[in-house]
Structure formats: C-alpha cells, structure tokens
Amino acid sequence: MPEPFKRAAVPATSVFKPDLFKDKVVFVTGGGSGICYSVTETLMRFGAKATILGRKADRLQAAAVQLSKDTGSEAFAAPADVRDIDSLHAAVKATLEKFGKIDFVICGAAGNFMAPIEGLSSRAFRTIVEIDLLGTFNTVRATLDEIKKQRGTYIHISATLHYSGLPWQAAASAAKAGVDTLSNALAVELGPFGVRSNCIAPGLIAGTEGADRLVPQGGEDIVESFIPLQRPGSKHDIANATVFLFSEAANWITGQIMVVDGGHVHFRAPWLPYPDSVLDPKSFGELFKGSKL
Numbered sequence: 001m002p003e004p005f006k007r008a009a010v011p012a013t014s015v016f017k018p019d020l021f022k023d024k025v026v027f028v029t030g031g032g033s034g035i036c037y038s039v040t041e042t043l044m045r046f047g048a049k050a051t052i053l054g055r056k057a058d059r060l061q062a063a064a065v066q067l068s069k070d071t072g073s074e075a076f077a078a079p080a081d082v083r084d085i086d087s088l089h090a091a092v093k094a095t096l097e098k099f100g101k102i103d104f105v106i107c108g109a110a111g112n113f114m115a116p117i118e119g120l121s122s123r124a125f126r127t128i129v130e131i132d133l134l135g136t137f138n139t140v141r142a143t144l145d146e147i148k149k150q151r152g153t154y155i156h157i158s159a160t161l162h163y164s165g166l167p168w169q170a171a172a173s174a175a176k177a178g179v180d181t182l183s184n185a186l187a188v189e190l191g192p193f194g195v196r197s198n199c200i201a202p203g204l205i206a207g208t209e210g211a212d213r214l215v216p217q218g219g220e221d222i223v224e225s226f227i228p229l230q231r232p233g234s235k236h237d238i239a240n241a242t243v244f245l246f247s248e249a250a251n252w253i254t255g256q257i258m259v260v261d262g263g264h265v266h267f268r269a270p271w272l273p274y275p276d277s278v279l280d281p282k283s284f285g286e287l288f289k290g291s292k293l
C-alpha cells in the first residue's frame, strides 16, 4: 500500500513578494502569543508595522521586542482586555500616535477551557462569550472609524468547533458561531465603504494551547489520519491564509469563512479505515462483506 503523502507547510515569505505590506499597519488582538503571534511575525516580515494587544503587559512587551528584532519591522505593545472597550479605544489612540493609521485588524483574542455543560457556571459561559464574541465586536467598534478612513480589512480568527457538536466546548462553539455571523454582517454593512471582513477558521494547529487541550496524550496519530492532508496544521498555514486575505489578490472577497484545516471538516466516517481505504481501493469491497447495518 502506498504511504500517505504529507504536503509540507511552507512559510508565506517563500510564496508572496517581499514588500507586500510595506507602509501597512496591523492591529492584532491576541498578538502576543500563539497563532496570532506567528501571524503577526509573518505580516511584519512583509514590511507591516504591528500593534499587538493582550492582557499581560510584561509578556506583551517582551513579545513586541522579539518580533521587532526577528523581522526588522516595528511592533508596539498595547495592553488591553478586549472585554473592556475603553482599553481598546486607548490602544487605538496609542497606535495612531505611534504609526499614524491602521489598515488591517485581526480579531484573534480568545478564551477557552474544556468543561461539560454541568461544569459551566453562567459566569463561565459568559466569560468565553465576552472574550470571543463581545471582544470581537468591541475591537471592531474601537477601530471602525480608522478602518473606514483607510478602507481597510478585518480578519476574525474563528474555529471549526461549531460545525458539529464537540463535547465540552459548548461555550466556545456558541461564541465562534456568533463571530462568523458578526463578520458576515460587517461585510454587508461595511462593503459600500470599501471595507472587507472575513474569518479564518483554523483546524487543529500543532503547538497551540487549543491542540494541547483537545487532543489527549497519545491521540496525535489517530487525529492525523482523519485529516485528508494527513498532518495537523502549522502556524504557517494560518499565516499564509492571512497574507492572502489581506492582500489585493483578495480584493473582491468579503463575508467569507476560509477554513484552513487540511480538509478535516469533510471527513465524517471515522468507522472506515482511513486513509488506507483510499490508498488501497482493492481492499475496500472486502470491508463490507457481511455488513449488517
């Protein structure tokens, strides 16, 4: 039987032109760590200047120093909690004083934990909805005047959790479904001003808190086999999608949810031996001999 082929993740800098985002300013909630740190780093390698936002001022400042050092561009740390719109207005003001404008916004700040419904208090549910959904709205509200002025672009980091039921993820699933529809509403309402709004929905991305939380130890191989492209995502995969959606190449794309998951959402038959059943189709008929269902 042939071995499953694994397409390697490549950095966006090997595909797109080097000065793609020269003179652009990006405002990234959650940019101090995780996926949004890597996305920010990539945008800066293309020349963008970045304001990164997060709750922990020390960690954020260290991240800004590292990003500037690694990319040769400029990152600015603006401590803020997306649940507090005043802190976002202050971060926008500071960004305008520092960089003079905002062209792109990434709504990436998110909170999550695994908990069964019975383990979720009303406050716990509200906490996740407030960070993920209200936080996205607050970020849009605080940046809107500037984004309209620049005819800029929003990207919201959503998820694929809510396309089907996932145990212990009720709050985040509900919140991300809201983020998707909020983005669509923005696309319709802001399109006539030249503003675009899209979501990126990452699948399982290796080396993230989300993957650590959702995949139990030893489960990595099983998960990988269910992903049609046969590997978990890398942060590069999400960064590449972000570069495309912010670029002029995506000029007529708004109100879309770009699922970046190696095809995972389309695989729905975990009882089949996958990928063996497609790599060795001859054995396929044998599987169903005597099937009763």
Ligand code: COA
Binding pocket: 110, 111, 112, 113, 114, 115, 119, 120, 121, 122, 123, 124, 125, 127, 209, 210
């Ligand atoms: N299971 C059930 N309830 C939980 C919980 C868990 N694992 N963790 C927190 N809660 C509840 C708390 O008990 C509290 O509710 P209560 O007052 O009724 O007891 C409520 O959620 C708020 O918790 P608190 O810790 O005060 O909120 P916070 O604003 O300080 O932090 C998070 C919220 C989501 C940021 C925090 O839980 C966290 O750091 N999570 C991991 C990091 C993360 O989510 N990263 C994003 C990756 S996608």
